Amino acid sequence: MTSKESSIGSSVVLSERSLKVEMPPQLLRGVYLHQCLGGWGRHWASADPAEQACDFRLSRPTQRIDNFLSHDWKTSRWLKLAALLVVFNSRAAAVATLLVSVSVGILRASSVLPDEAWTVALGHVTFFSVFFGWQRLRSFCRPRTVFLDKLCIAQHDAALKEQGILGLAAFLDIADELTVLWSPRTLQRLWCVYEISTFLRKPEKRKQVHIIPVKLALMLCVNSLSWFVMAGGYSVIANTSGREVSWARTLLGSLCMCFAAVLFPWTYYVGIGMMEDLSTLPQQLSNFRIQDAESMCCSRQHVHPETQQDVPCDRELVFATLQQWFGRAGDAPGKHLTDFNRLVRKELAPSVLKSVGRDHLPVWYTLYMAVSGSTPFLSDCISLLAKGPPGNLSSGGTVIWGIRTFISFAYVPVLAVLATRLNLCFCWHGFRMAHHSACRSRFCVAVLLSQLGIIIVATFWALFFIPSSQVEASSWIPIVPFLLLLAATATLFRNGCMPDGETSSESAAATSRKERLEPLQSGVPNNGQKRGDEEESTFEV
Template identity: 25%
Template structure:
């Protein structure tokens, strides 16, 4: 009896191995099982409903809207075991933030013109005896509203692959055909977007997607691999929102406070401290996640990845039926593609890690991103410009335009750079429940001190003015223009130095190899 049971188990193992070998052979060819199996969706369909497709509960009963295609612009690779909302925020930021910022700014400028030409009045709660609020706030409100609206509702049309939308979840036959055609999806994709979280490199199918994409690129077709930690989205989305809220709060400060330049420092600093705490916490979390990602890629091994069948099934049987092992199928595919498992692991540790370092140094915290996050301050100064123009003070209106340009495109990008550097240096998570709060507050104190210092510098620049018979002729305009030129030059110098340091670091890394 024992010999019969042994022979039965051996035959079952042989059948399973043969099935695994067959499935691996089908997948490794990277050809679709059916002509119509390659499906895509528009990117907006994956983001609609605040990323409903990424949320387990919200996507139940969601109808498929995929369409047949021969090319995919982007393959979205992600782990279902990471934070859903961070992943959603990052996907929304990568696809919608640029258009949202641009359209919000155009809307703010349109409102500035409408109010400036008196088509619309300046909205105020009180006209006499003292105007409240002192300045128009319509440009800031409209800009903030349009930014939030288009960030959520903009419709990017690039063709993407997202597993839950492009694989038929109801038809088991088509689902199986799509799964064994996963290599074909990767082959026809122009780029691979990795929405990375700490669970990504521990999931077997995520590893498979990266392996298939790297294999599908030939010598004449370099791999366009984009890796973005999912902490990135919450940080860059929180910046303009927090800045808009702080500026709207400042706009409604009592007139007695607004009349004294130095008196307003304290409420502005306090509002900035409260408003940007979440952003600083997210920034430190981002740098911790980048460090973790670099460590995981540098020590990457396929053996540490997890799969559903090995973790949940006993002897790979489900309801009395044998189930082929995903791990063995993926391992066989990797061997067919790269020769050995070790060759693939080495490619991840070198090529993918270099790609990550290059992208995070060149494409994250660029001047363009920092200036886009500073746009609410430009909207705020548009309100001040239009108020001065309506009141008939031309020089004051031009001065506020110069100030808005200086602060939005000079001062704030430099401050964001300072905050980014401090968050990088203090990214470590210390023991104790209050240590994170202390580190966040320390960064905020330094940043707010730099902000107040630059306000004082602007007051010093205002001493540069043209005076005749004891009267200032241009209402502080020369000093504001001098401050604008100085801060734009400083911002250009800071980000140019950052770019050069990145190039030097990359050259040193290549020399070490």
């Protein structure tokens, strides 16, 4: 049973009190992120009541929280784990992989390490070790402190739990950032919206609301894994030497390439599902009304499912607090809710849609995840540069050879970034195909689009590597395809792949319509019939 929401566990007291912005210091608690992620995110799953006291002891009193984690309890624990790893660990993993790859290249050039292809694996091991274990490593110097409702609010003690729910704003006030693990339910849940409203009430904190769609993180993870496997397989085949082991390396490389080919359709499958979710985001933001947010108490007609006693309305509690924050003396009834709705649409919505709208990718997360699969091969590039160019090259030819050697490494990471961006475009069109064409199977559409993606990647690869093998080492011709690839990647990230009108016209019209109608809707809570099977999105009990 859940309860941040619902006050079902402490209904009488909640009806007599209001939400607070202050908490006793001993109850103002945070938990280290590595503990929050422990056991492959086990704390994000439903808890055994017998473990609630132990879970609460993982948190500790604090005067500062780095990230307040807002989420919906019905969203898969694995999706949220993937999102947290991408948000908090991907940059460290990418930087560590780069440093290790450069170091391995220098050590190979200095003959400290053998100049062999297997040393590239050190970079791959580094990425996965840091990606999954960075917060544990960081805990030895400065651990990141976060708020996770289940661990920071006592679930085993009704009185302490009530104080934690009432003082939720106090946790948000000491948080530097609000990290929203977004799913389609997030903006439909009353308490998730309350968390956002608490941050938005302070102008200096409005830019510290960061939203990451959980399926976007999963898509980046699957896409990154496919490039890791594909790059590794190609490297094994390309570095085959010696007749005794040639067949074994070729077999291993071929298996890697086949596995990557299997992963490619799953990247599109996850991406199409993500697009299905993201297709609702512009409308959710442009039509946002906190009056429409759902709560457990209203879905159950304010009757406790076990005791059959009356339960007070969470809406009244939250709306009264919003009136204190956004209302003014003499305002018409419900105007504070109208003002808050407009704040979400005008200030929060544009920044969210710009960073994670259906035709946008977070650039840095994309770079960290897509490029890291090829970064370890930088050690090969450094080793080749250290050996020097082939003989009989002029000074100008030596410079061109050096540039081409670096480009031979850089081409694949840039191609991976371009392919990831194209995946998003194809997934959007795949979502439309799955809903507006005869082929309504998401998997079939994913397989079809993956073949198109493979053809495009293979074409770009051939444009560079085939000319490189046919011309002299001092020829500048292979540099041209690389410049074209850079231009195509930059253009696609800058301009997207769908017309602005397709993403904005409906949202603008819906926003205008809502703003015309809202003054006529006085903010009276919508206590209409809600789905009885809805669970509250925040506090696990």
